[in-house]
Amino acid sequence: MDTVNVQDLSVNDLAWVIDYHADLCVLCGACVASCSFQAISFVSTQKLLPKQTAKSRNKGNQKIVVKQSADPTKLCCGCGICEKVCPSRAIRPIANTHSREHCLNQSQGPKRRGGRGNLAKKRTLDAIFVGRISQMTDPPLDAERHTFDLRAPLGRVLAADKLPLEVSGQSLRLKASHPPVAWIYPLIFSDMSIGALSTRAWEAIAIATAYLNEECGLPVRMCSGEGGVPQNLLTSDKLAYMILQIASGHFGWNRILRALPKMRTDPAGVLIKIGQGAKPGDGGWLAASKVSRHIQAIRGVPQTTLHSPPNHQGLYSIEESVQKMHLSLNQAFGFRVPVAIKCAASSTSVAVYNNLLRDPYQICGGFFLDGLDGGTGAANTVALNHTGHPITSKLRDCYKAATAQGLQGQIPLWVGGGIGMHGDAAADAFKLICLGANGVFVGRMLLELLGCVGNAYGRCNQCHTGKCPTGLCTQDLRLVQRLDVDRGAENIVNFVLNFDQELRKLLAPVGNSSLPVGRSDALISNDWAIAQSLDIAFAC
Amino acid sequence: MRHIETLEGHQRLSTQALLQTLETAIEEGETDFYIHASGQHDIGGPLWNRQGKKLHLFLTNPGQRVGAMALPQTEIVVQGSVPADVGWLNAGGEITILGDAGDTAGHCAAQGQIYIAGHAGARSGSLMKKDPAYPAPELWVLKSVGSFAFEFMSGGCAIVCGWDCEGPVLGQRPCVGMVEGVVYVRGKLPELGIDLQIQQLTDDDRQFLSEGIKRFLDKIGQVALWPRLTDWQNWQKIIPACQKPAARLSLRAYRQEHWISQGLFADVLPDNFQNIGLAATGVFRLRVPVWENAKTEDRNCRDCHRCELECPQKAIVRTEQEDGSAVYSALAEACIGCGLCQSICPQEVWTLRDNTELQAFSTQDPKEPSGPTREDV
Numbered sequence: 072m073d074t075v076n077v078q079d080l081s082v083n084d085l086a087w088v089i090d091y092h093a094d095l096c097v098l099c100g101a102c103v104a105s106c107s108f109q110a111i112s113f114v115s116t117q118k119l120l121p122k123q124t125a126k127s128r129n130k131g132n133q134k135i136v137v138k139q140s141a142d143p144t145k146l147c148c149g150c151g152i153c154e155k156v157c158p159s160r161a162i163r164p165i166a167n168t169h170s171r172e173h174c175l176n177q178s179q180g181p182k183r184r185g186g187r188g189n190l191a192k193k194r195t196l197d198a199i200f201v202g203r204i205s206q207m208t209d210p211p212l213d214a215e216r217h218t219f220d221l222r223a224p225l226g227r228v229l230a231a232d233k234l235p236l237e238v239s240g241q242s243l244r245l246k247a248s249h250p251p252v253a254w255i256y257p258l259i260f261s262d263m264s265i266g267a268l269s270t271r272a273w274e275a276i277a278i279a280t281a282y283l284n285e286e287c288g289l290p291v292r293m294c295s296g297e298g299g300v301p302q303n304l305l306t307s308d309k310l311a312y313m314i315l316q317i318a319s320g321h322f323g324w325n326r327i328l329r330a331l332p333k334m335r336t337d338p339a340g341v342l343i344k345i346g347q348g349a350k351p352g353d354g355g356w357l358a359a360s361k362v363s364r365h366i367q368a369i370r371g372v373p374q375t376t377l378h379s380p381p382n383h384q385g386l387y388s389i390e391e392s393v394q395k396m397h398l399s400l401n402q403a404f405g406f407r408v409p410v411a412i413k414c415a416a417s418s419t420s421v422a423v424y425n426n427l428l429r430d431p432y433q434i435c436g437g438f439f440l441d442g443l444d445g446g447t448g449a450a451n452t453v454a455l456n457h458t459g460h461p462i463t464s465k466l467r468d469c470y471k472a473a474t475a476q477g478l479q480g481q482i483p484l485w486v487g488g489g490i491g492m493h494g495d496a497a498a499d500a501f502k503l504i505c506l507g508a509n510g511v512f513v514g515r516m517l518l519e520l521l522g523c524v525g526n527a528y529g530r531c532n533q534c535h536t537g538k539c540p541t542g543l544c545t546q547d548l549r550l551v552q553r554l555d556v557d558r559g560a561e562n563i564v565n566f567v568l569n570f571d572q573e574l575r576k577l578l579a580p581v582g583n584s585s586l587p588v589g590r591s592d593a594l595i596s597n598d599w600a601i602a603q604s605l606d607i608a609f610a611c
Numbered sequence: 612m613r614h615i616e617t618l619e620g621h622q623r624l625s626t627q628a629l630l631q632t633l634e635t636a637i638e639e640g641e642t643d644f645y646i647h648a649s650g651q652h653d654i655g656g657p658l659w660n661r662q663g664k665k666l667h668l669f670l671t672n673p674g675q676r677v678g679a680m681a682l683p684q685t686e687i688v689v690q691g692s693v694p695a696d697v698g699w700l701n702a703g704g705e706i707t708i709l710g711d712a713g714d715t716a717g718h719c720a721a722q723g724q725i726y727i728a729g730h731a732g733a734r735s736g737s738l739m740k741k742d743p744a745y746p747a748p749e750l751w752v753l754k755s756v757g758s759f760a761f762e763f764m765s766g767g768c769a770i771v772c773g774w775d776c777e778g779p780v781l782g783q784r785p786c787v788g789m790v791e792g793v794v795y796v797r798g799k800l801p802e803l804g805i806d807l808q809i810q811q812l813t814d815d816d817r818q819f820l821s822e823g824i825k826r827f828l829d830k831i832g833q834v835a836l837w838p839r840l841t842d843w844q845n846w847q848k849i850i851p852a853c854q855k856p857a858a859r860l861s862l863r864a865y866r867q868e869h870w871i872s873q874g875l876f877a878d879v880l881p882d883n884f885q886n887i888g889l890a891a892t893g894v895f896r897l898r899v900p901v902w903e904n905a906k907t908e909d910r911n912c913r914d915c916h917r918c919e920l921e922c923p924q925k926a927i928v929r930t931e932q933e934d935g936s937a938v939y940s941a942l943a944e945a946c947i948g949c950g951l952c953q954s955i956c957p958q959e960v961w962t963l964r965d966n967t968e969l970q971a972f973s974t975q976d977p978k979e980p981s982g983p984t985r986e987d988v
Contacts, residue, residue: 099923100949105889107897112963113954135921135954156889216763216788218804270876271884277875282865301875309871363970365879548880548969549895555886557863564862 080141086172086529087149087164089139095161098135102153102162107538107550110147111162114138137162143176150524150531152540166529182452183356185534185544186525187492187515188349188443188459195463195601197493199502202595202610205582214572214579221574223510223586224483225292225314225340226252226409226436250433251409253339256283256291257500257510257586258570260517260563261487262316262344262413264298266357266366266377267448267534268518269551271559272543276517277304278556279563280312291567292339294512297355297379299323299369305330310338314411317400318344319354320379322370328403340436341400341410345383345392348441348488350450351415351459355379358449360537363546389426397434411437416460416488424469428478437483439512440465444489446515448544449535462488463506467605470507470589479507479589487512492527496566497573506605507589518543520566521559612643617651626651626674633658643667650674656681656704675713678706681723695732698725701748707830714757717750720767724749728831733757733782739792741766747792751827755798758782761849764789770823772840773798786849794849795820797840808852817843892924894968896948900961902939912939912960918952927952 075081082088089111103111117133139147147164154163205211212219227250235247260280265273273296280293297318304310305327315338317324346352357366357377367374386392392412400410412435414423420440427435443459466486473479486508490499492515500511518525522541525531534544542554578584581593595610596602602609613636617624624632629651633644642664648654648671655668655678668687670677676696678687681704689697692710701720708725714732717725722745735756741747748767755776761769764786773780773796780798786807795816803809812820821841828834860868866884874882887895904912914937919927926945930938939960941952953961 101890104947104949113951115954274875303871303875368879561862
């Protein structure tokens with residue numbers, strides 16, 4: 072038996088403690104076999120004794136038990152796979168309220184993790200209610216039986232008097248081209264790259280997207296994220312549902328460009344990613360452990376840790392980003408495909424939006440704002456927990472800035488970052504739309520629908536390690552096989568169908584059959600400061 | 612016959628005064644009325660004679676809700692057109708309009724007959740219903756009805772004869788949310804929701820219509836139209852689709868039949884989309900036990916059979932060599948890599964190693980021929 076010092080780690084120092092009941096355990100081995108973190112293993116009680124003592128004891132007393140490791144490279148993350156597979160409820164992880172984890176293991180550099188920020192628990196949206204109901208004032212609608220027009224623009228919408236129309240005989244005719252606008256479902260599956268996600272997870276989302284379009288009539292779009300796009304998709308008709316992303320790493324873009332002549336259809340759009348709400352100002356980071364051979368093939372990179380810089384090299388101002396990035400990507404697809412831009416919400420977002428609105432080229436097809444409750448596959452914990460800007464007031468400020476200039480609706484506002492994190496994605500979306508959004512995007516939520524067990528209370532969040540126990544955020548084929556693509560996609564489809572019905576349930580009482588963009592009179596807040604800040608009615 | 616004038620010079624009888632006059636007269640035994648109205652509401656119901664005699668009302672120029680909540684034994688004839696809500700909540704009256712009707716004609720009617728000699732407005736026949744204890748309500752319209760007609764209809768029967776109409780005889784979005792009842796239509800239909808079905812007339816339908824149209828035309832004084840309206844090839848009926856919408860395609864079937872063949876990543880990572888589960892075997896095991904006998908001096912197998920006996924998967928096989936010594940191995944197809952063998956072995960002969968077998972199956976270059984599929988391993 073080794074000497075134990077006070078600085079040595081023990082299980083009770085850790086964030087998660089395995090609650091194990093040897094009396095219930097049937098020694099089937101499922102928990103230890105399925106733990107991708109090697110946080111638990113079988114040990115013989117005999118071998119825990121000093122050798123001399125062990126020899127003198129009766130061997131018949133030997134017991135095999137499951138033991139948790141306190142090795143910092145094999146920490147339990149609370150994922151609960153052991154509990155899932157245990158046939159006798161003999162084992163489960165418990166969050167340790169006495170954890171000393173924050174002061175341990177400092178030799179490994181600053182902590183990283185995936186998931187959402189943990190510190191922002193109280194959300195503005197939860198203090199807002201749909202308080203303006205049609206009660207004798209105007210007819211409400213029947214959510215289940217009336218027909219609704221739930222479509223949102225992606226693309227630069229010209230003011231009516233700026234449309235290049237001329238009268239030709241009895242009809243109107245276009246005399247010049249105008250920016251492309253697609254009217255799509257107000258829910259975009261947001262950008263998570265191949266690499267951050269496993270091939271199966273990414274494909275499940277792509278399948279759900281195509282299914283929603285083809286079998287359910289909902290024009291939902293998915294954004295590729297920047298991790299390359301499979302050749303099989305680039306040359307397929309299904310590309311029409313995909314918004315291609317270009318971020319600062321430009322990963323995979325040479326292969327997208329080489330596929331251009333072979334494309335049978337245009338993609339749904341292009342999204343230029345400047346930043347991400349979960350870790351604003353931080354670039355993408357993909358650990359070498361996740362850059363497996365097929366990821367190297369899809370991204371066109373060697374096996375190494377992949378960093379995306381925090382900014383696009385060569386863009387030094389808003390004007391330049393419009394002129395260079397928007398123009399390049401517009402021309403890449405013949406000015407037929409809407410090109411939008413995504414930024415992390417920031418104190419400066421309104422200035423950026425104003426600048427885009429003044430863009431003389433009319434080639435900015437959307438402003439995507441990502442708030443601090445968004446998720447990520449890998450971030451420095453300090454960034455995840457302490458940087459970012461809540462989405463709600465920032466969206467409101469942008470919308471009001473546009474309204475003050477009479478330019479609202481011309482550059483669609485899409486917002487994300489924590490949509491649905493408290494369970495009511497449709498309510499979140501509806502409130503944000505009433506505050507001025509055209510639509511919303513969800514990313515992390517899709518992972519949860521696919522089976523992710525992580526949460527904002529510190530469970531799992533090991534997306535950055537390549538050991539994702541659900542096969543979602545790993546390239547380890549042993550883990551990826553755990554993900555049932557069909558069931559995962561089915562869950563996403565069901566979620567969207569429910570979202571659709573719930574959105575109608577909220578539209579009906581305010582009497583709107585189309586999206587109530589900017590109808591802030593429909594909202595009230597029971598928080599005075601929030602009501603003041605968002606310019607909505609206070610109610611108590 | 613009681614004749615009621617509602618205008619005296621510039622003085623107009625209020626709705627309340629007229630209705631109270633009417634009620635008092637009925638209470639006194641009067642059954643026949645000629646009312647020259649001036650827009651008064653709610654004329655015609657609910658009224659009844661204490662002896663059960665039939666009440667006859669002949670009206671001109673009434674306001675909204677003529678015959679609203681009318682009871683059986685009430686017969687109302689209106690000379691000319693009426694505004695909205697004629698026959699609203701009709702509970703058994705017979706109401707004849709010798710002109711057009713405004714919006715929501717027959718709204719919520721549950722019994723009785725409403726005959727309209729012209730067009731009827733938007734949301735006509737909405738929420739018509741059938742009370743199982745009484746005969747179903749009928750709404751007869753000679754010409755067309757406006758948009759949203761028969762919305763949420765849950766019983767009864769509406770007949771739109773499409774006389775003298777060029778375009779569709781029903782306005783936009785008819786029969787939204789209709790769950791019961793039938794709408795007979797002669798003439799062009801607009802686009803209908805998927806929860807409805809259009810059917811051709813049966814013999815019973817034709818018989819019902821043939822008799823009903825005769826009665827209707829008689830009521831509105833247009834019997835000459837009978838041969839023209841019974842041109843059955845122009846008639847159809849709308850009923851709610853009895854079957855639920857077809858079950859959605861499963862995602863598995865969609866992937867197999869409509870998704871990109873072999874999947875998105877077939878060129879770099881062949882995938883058969885199978886799941887082996889959490890405690891997987893074979894190449895999908897996270898770890899594999901390796902029998903490292905005599906690797907060091909004190910790690911010699913004593914052939915105690917413990918690993919073989921205790922393995923929860925019965926995966927360990929003992930093979931006897933020619934010299935009588937034993938060799939142990941773990942069967943890949945049964946072993947999940949739990950490591951119980953390692954922990955139980957008194958000599959620590961078993962070692963649990965990371966399983967790297969799968970790493971070779973993806974490729975770095977999509978142009979290379981792809982590696983073996985998962986089925987191959």
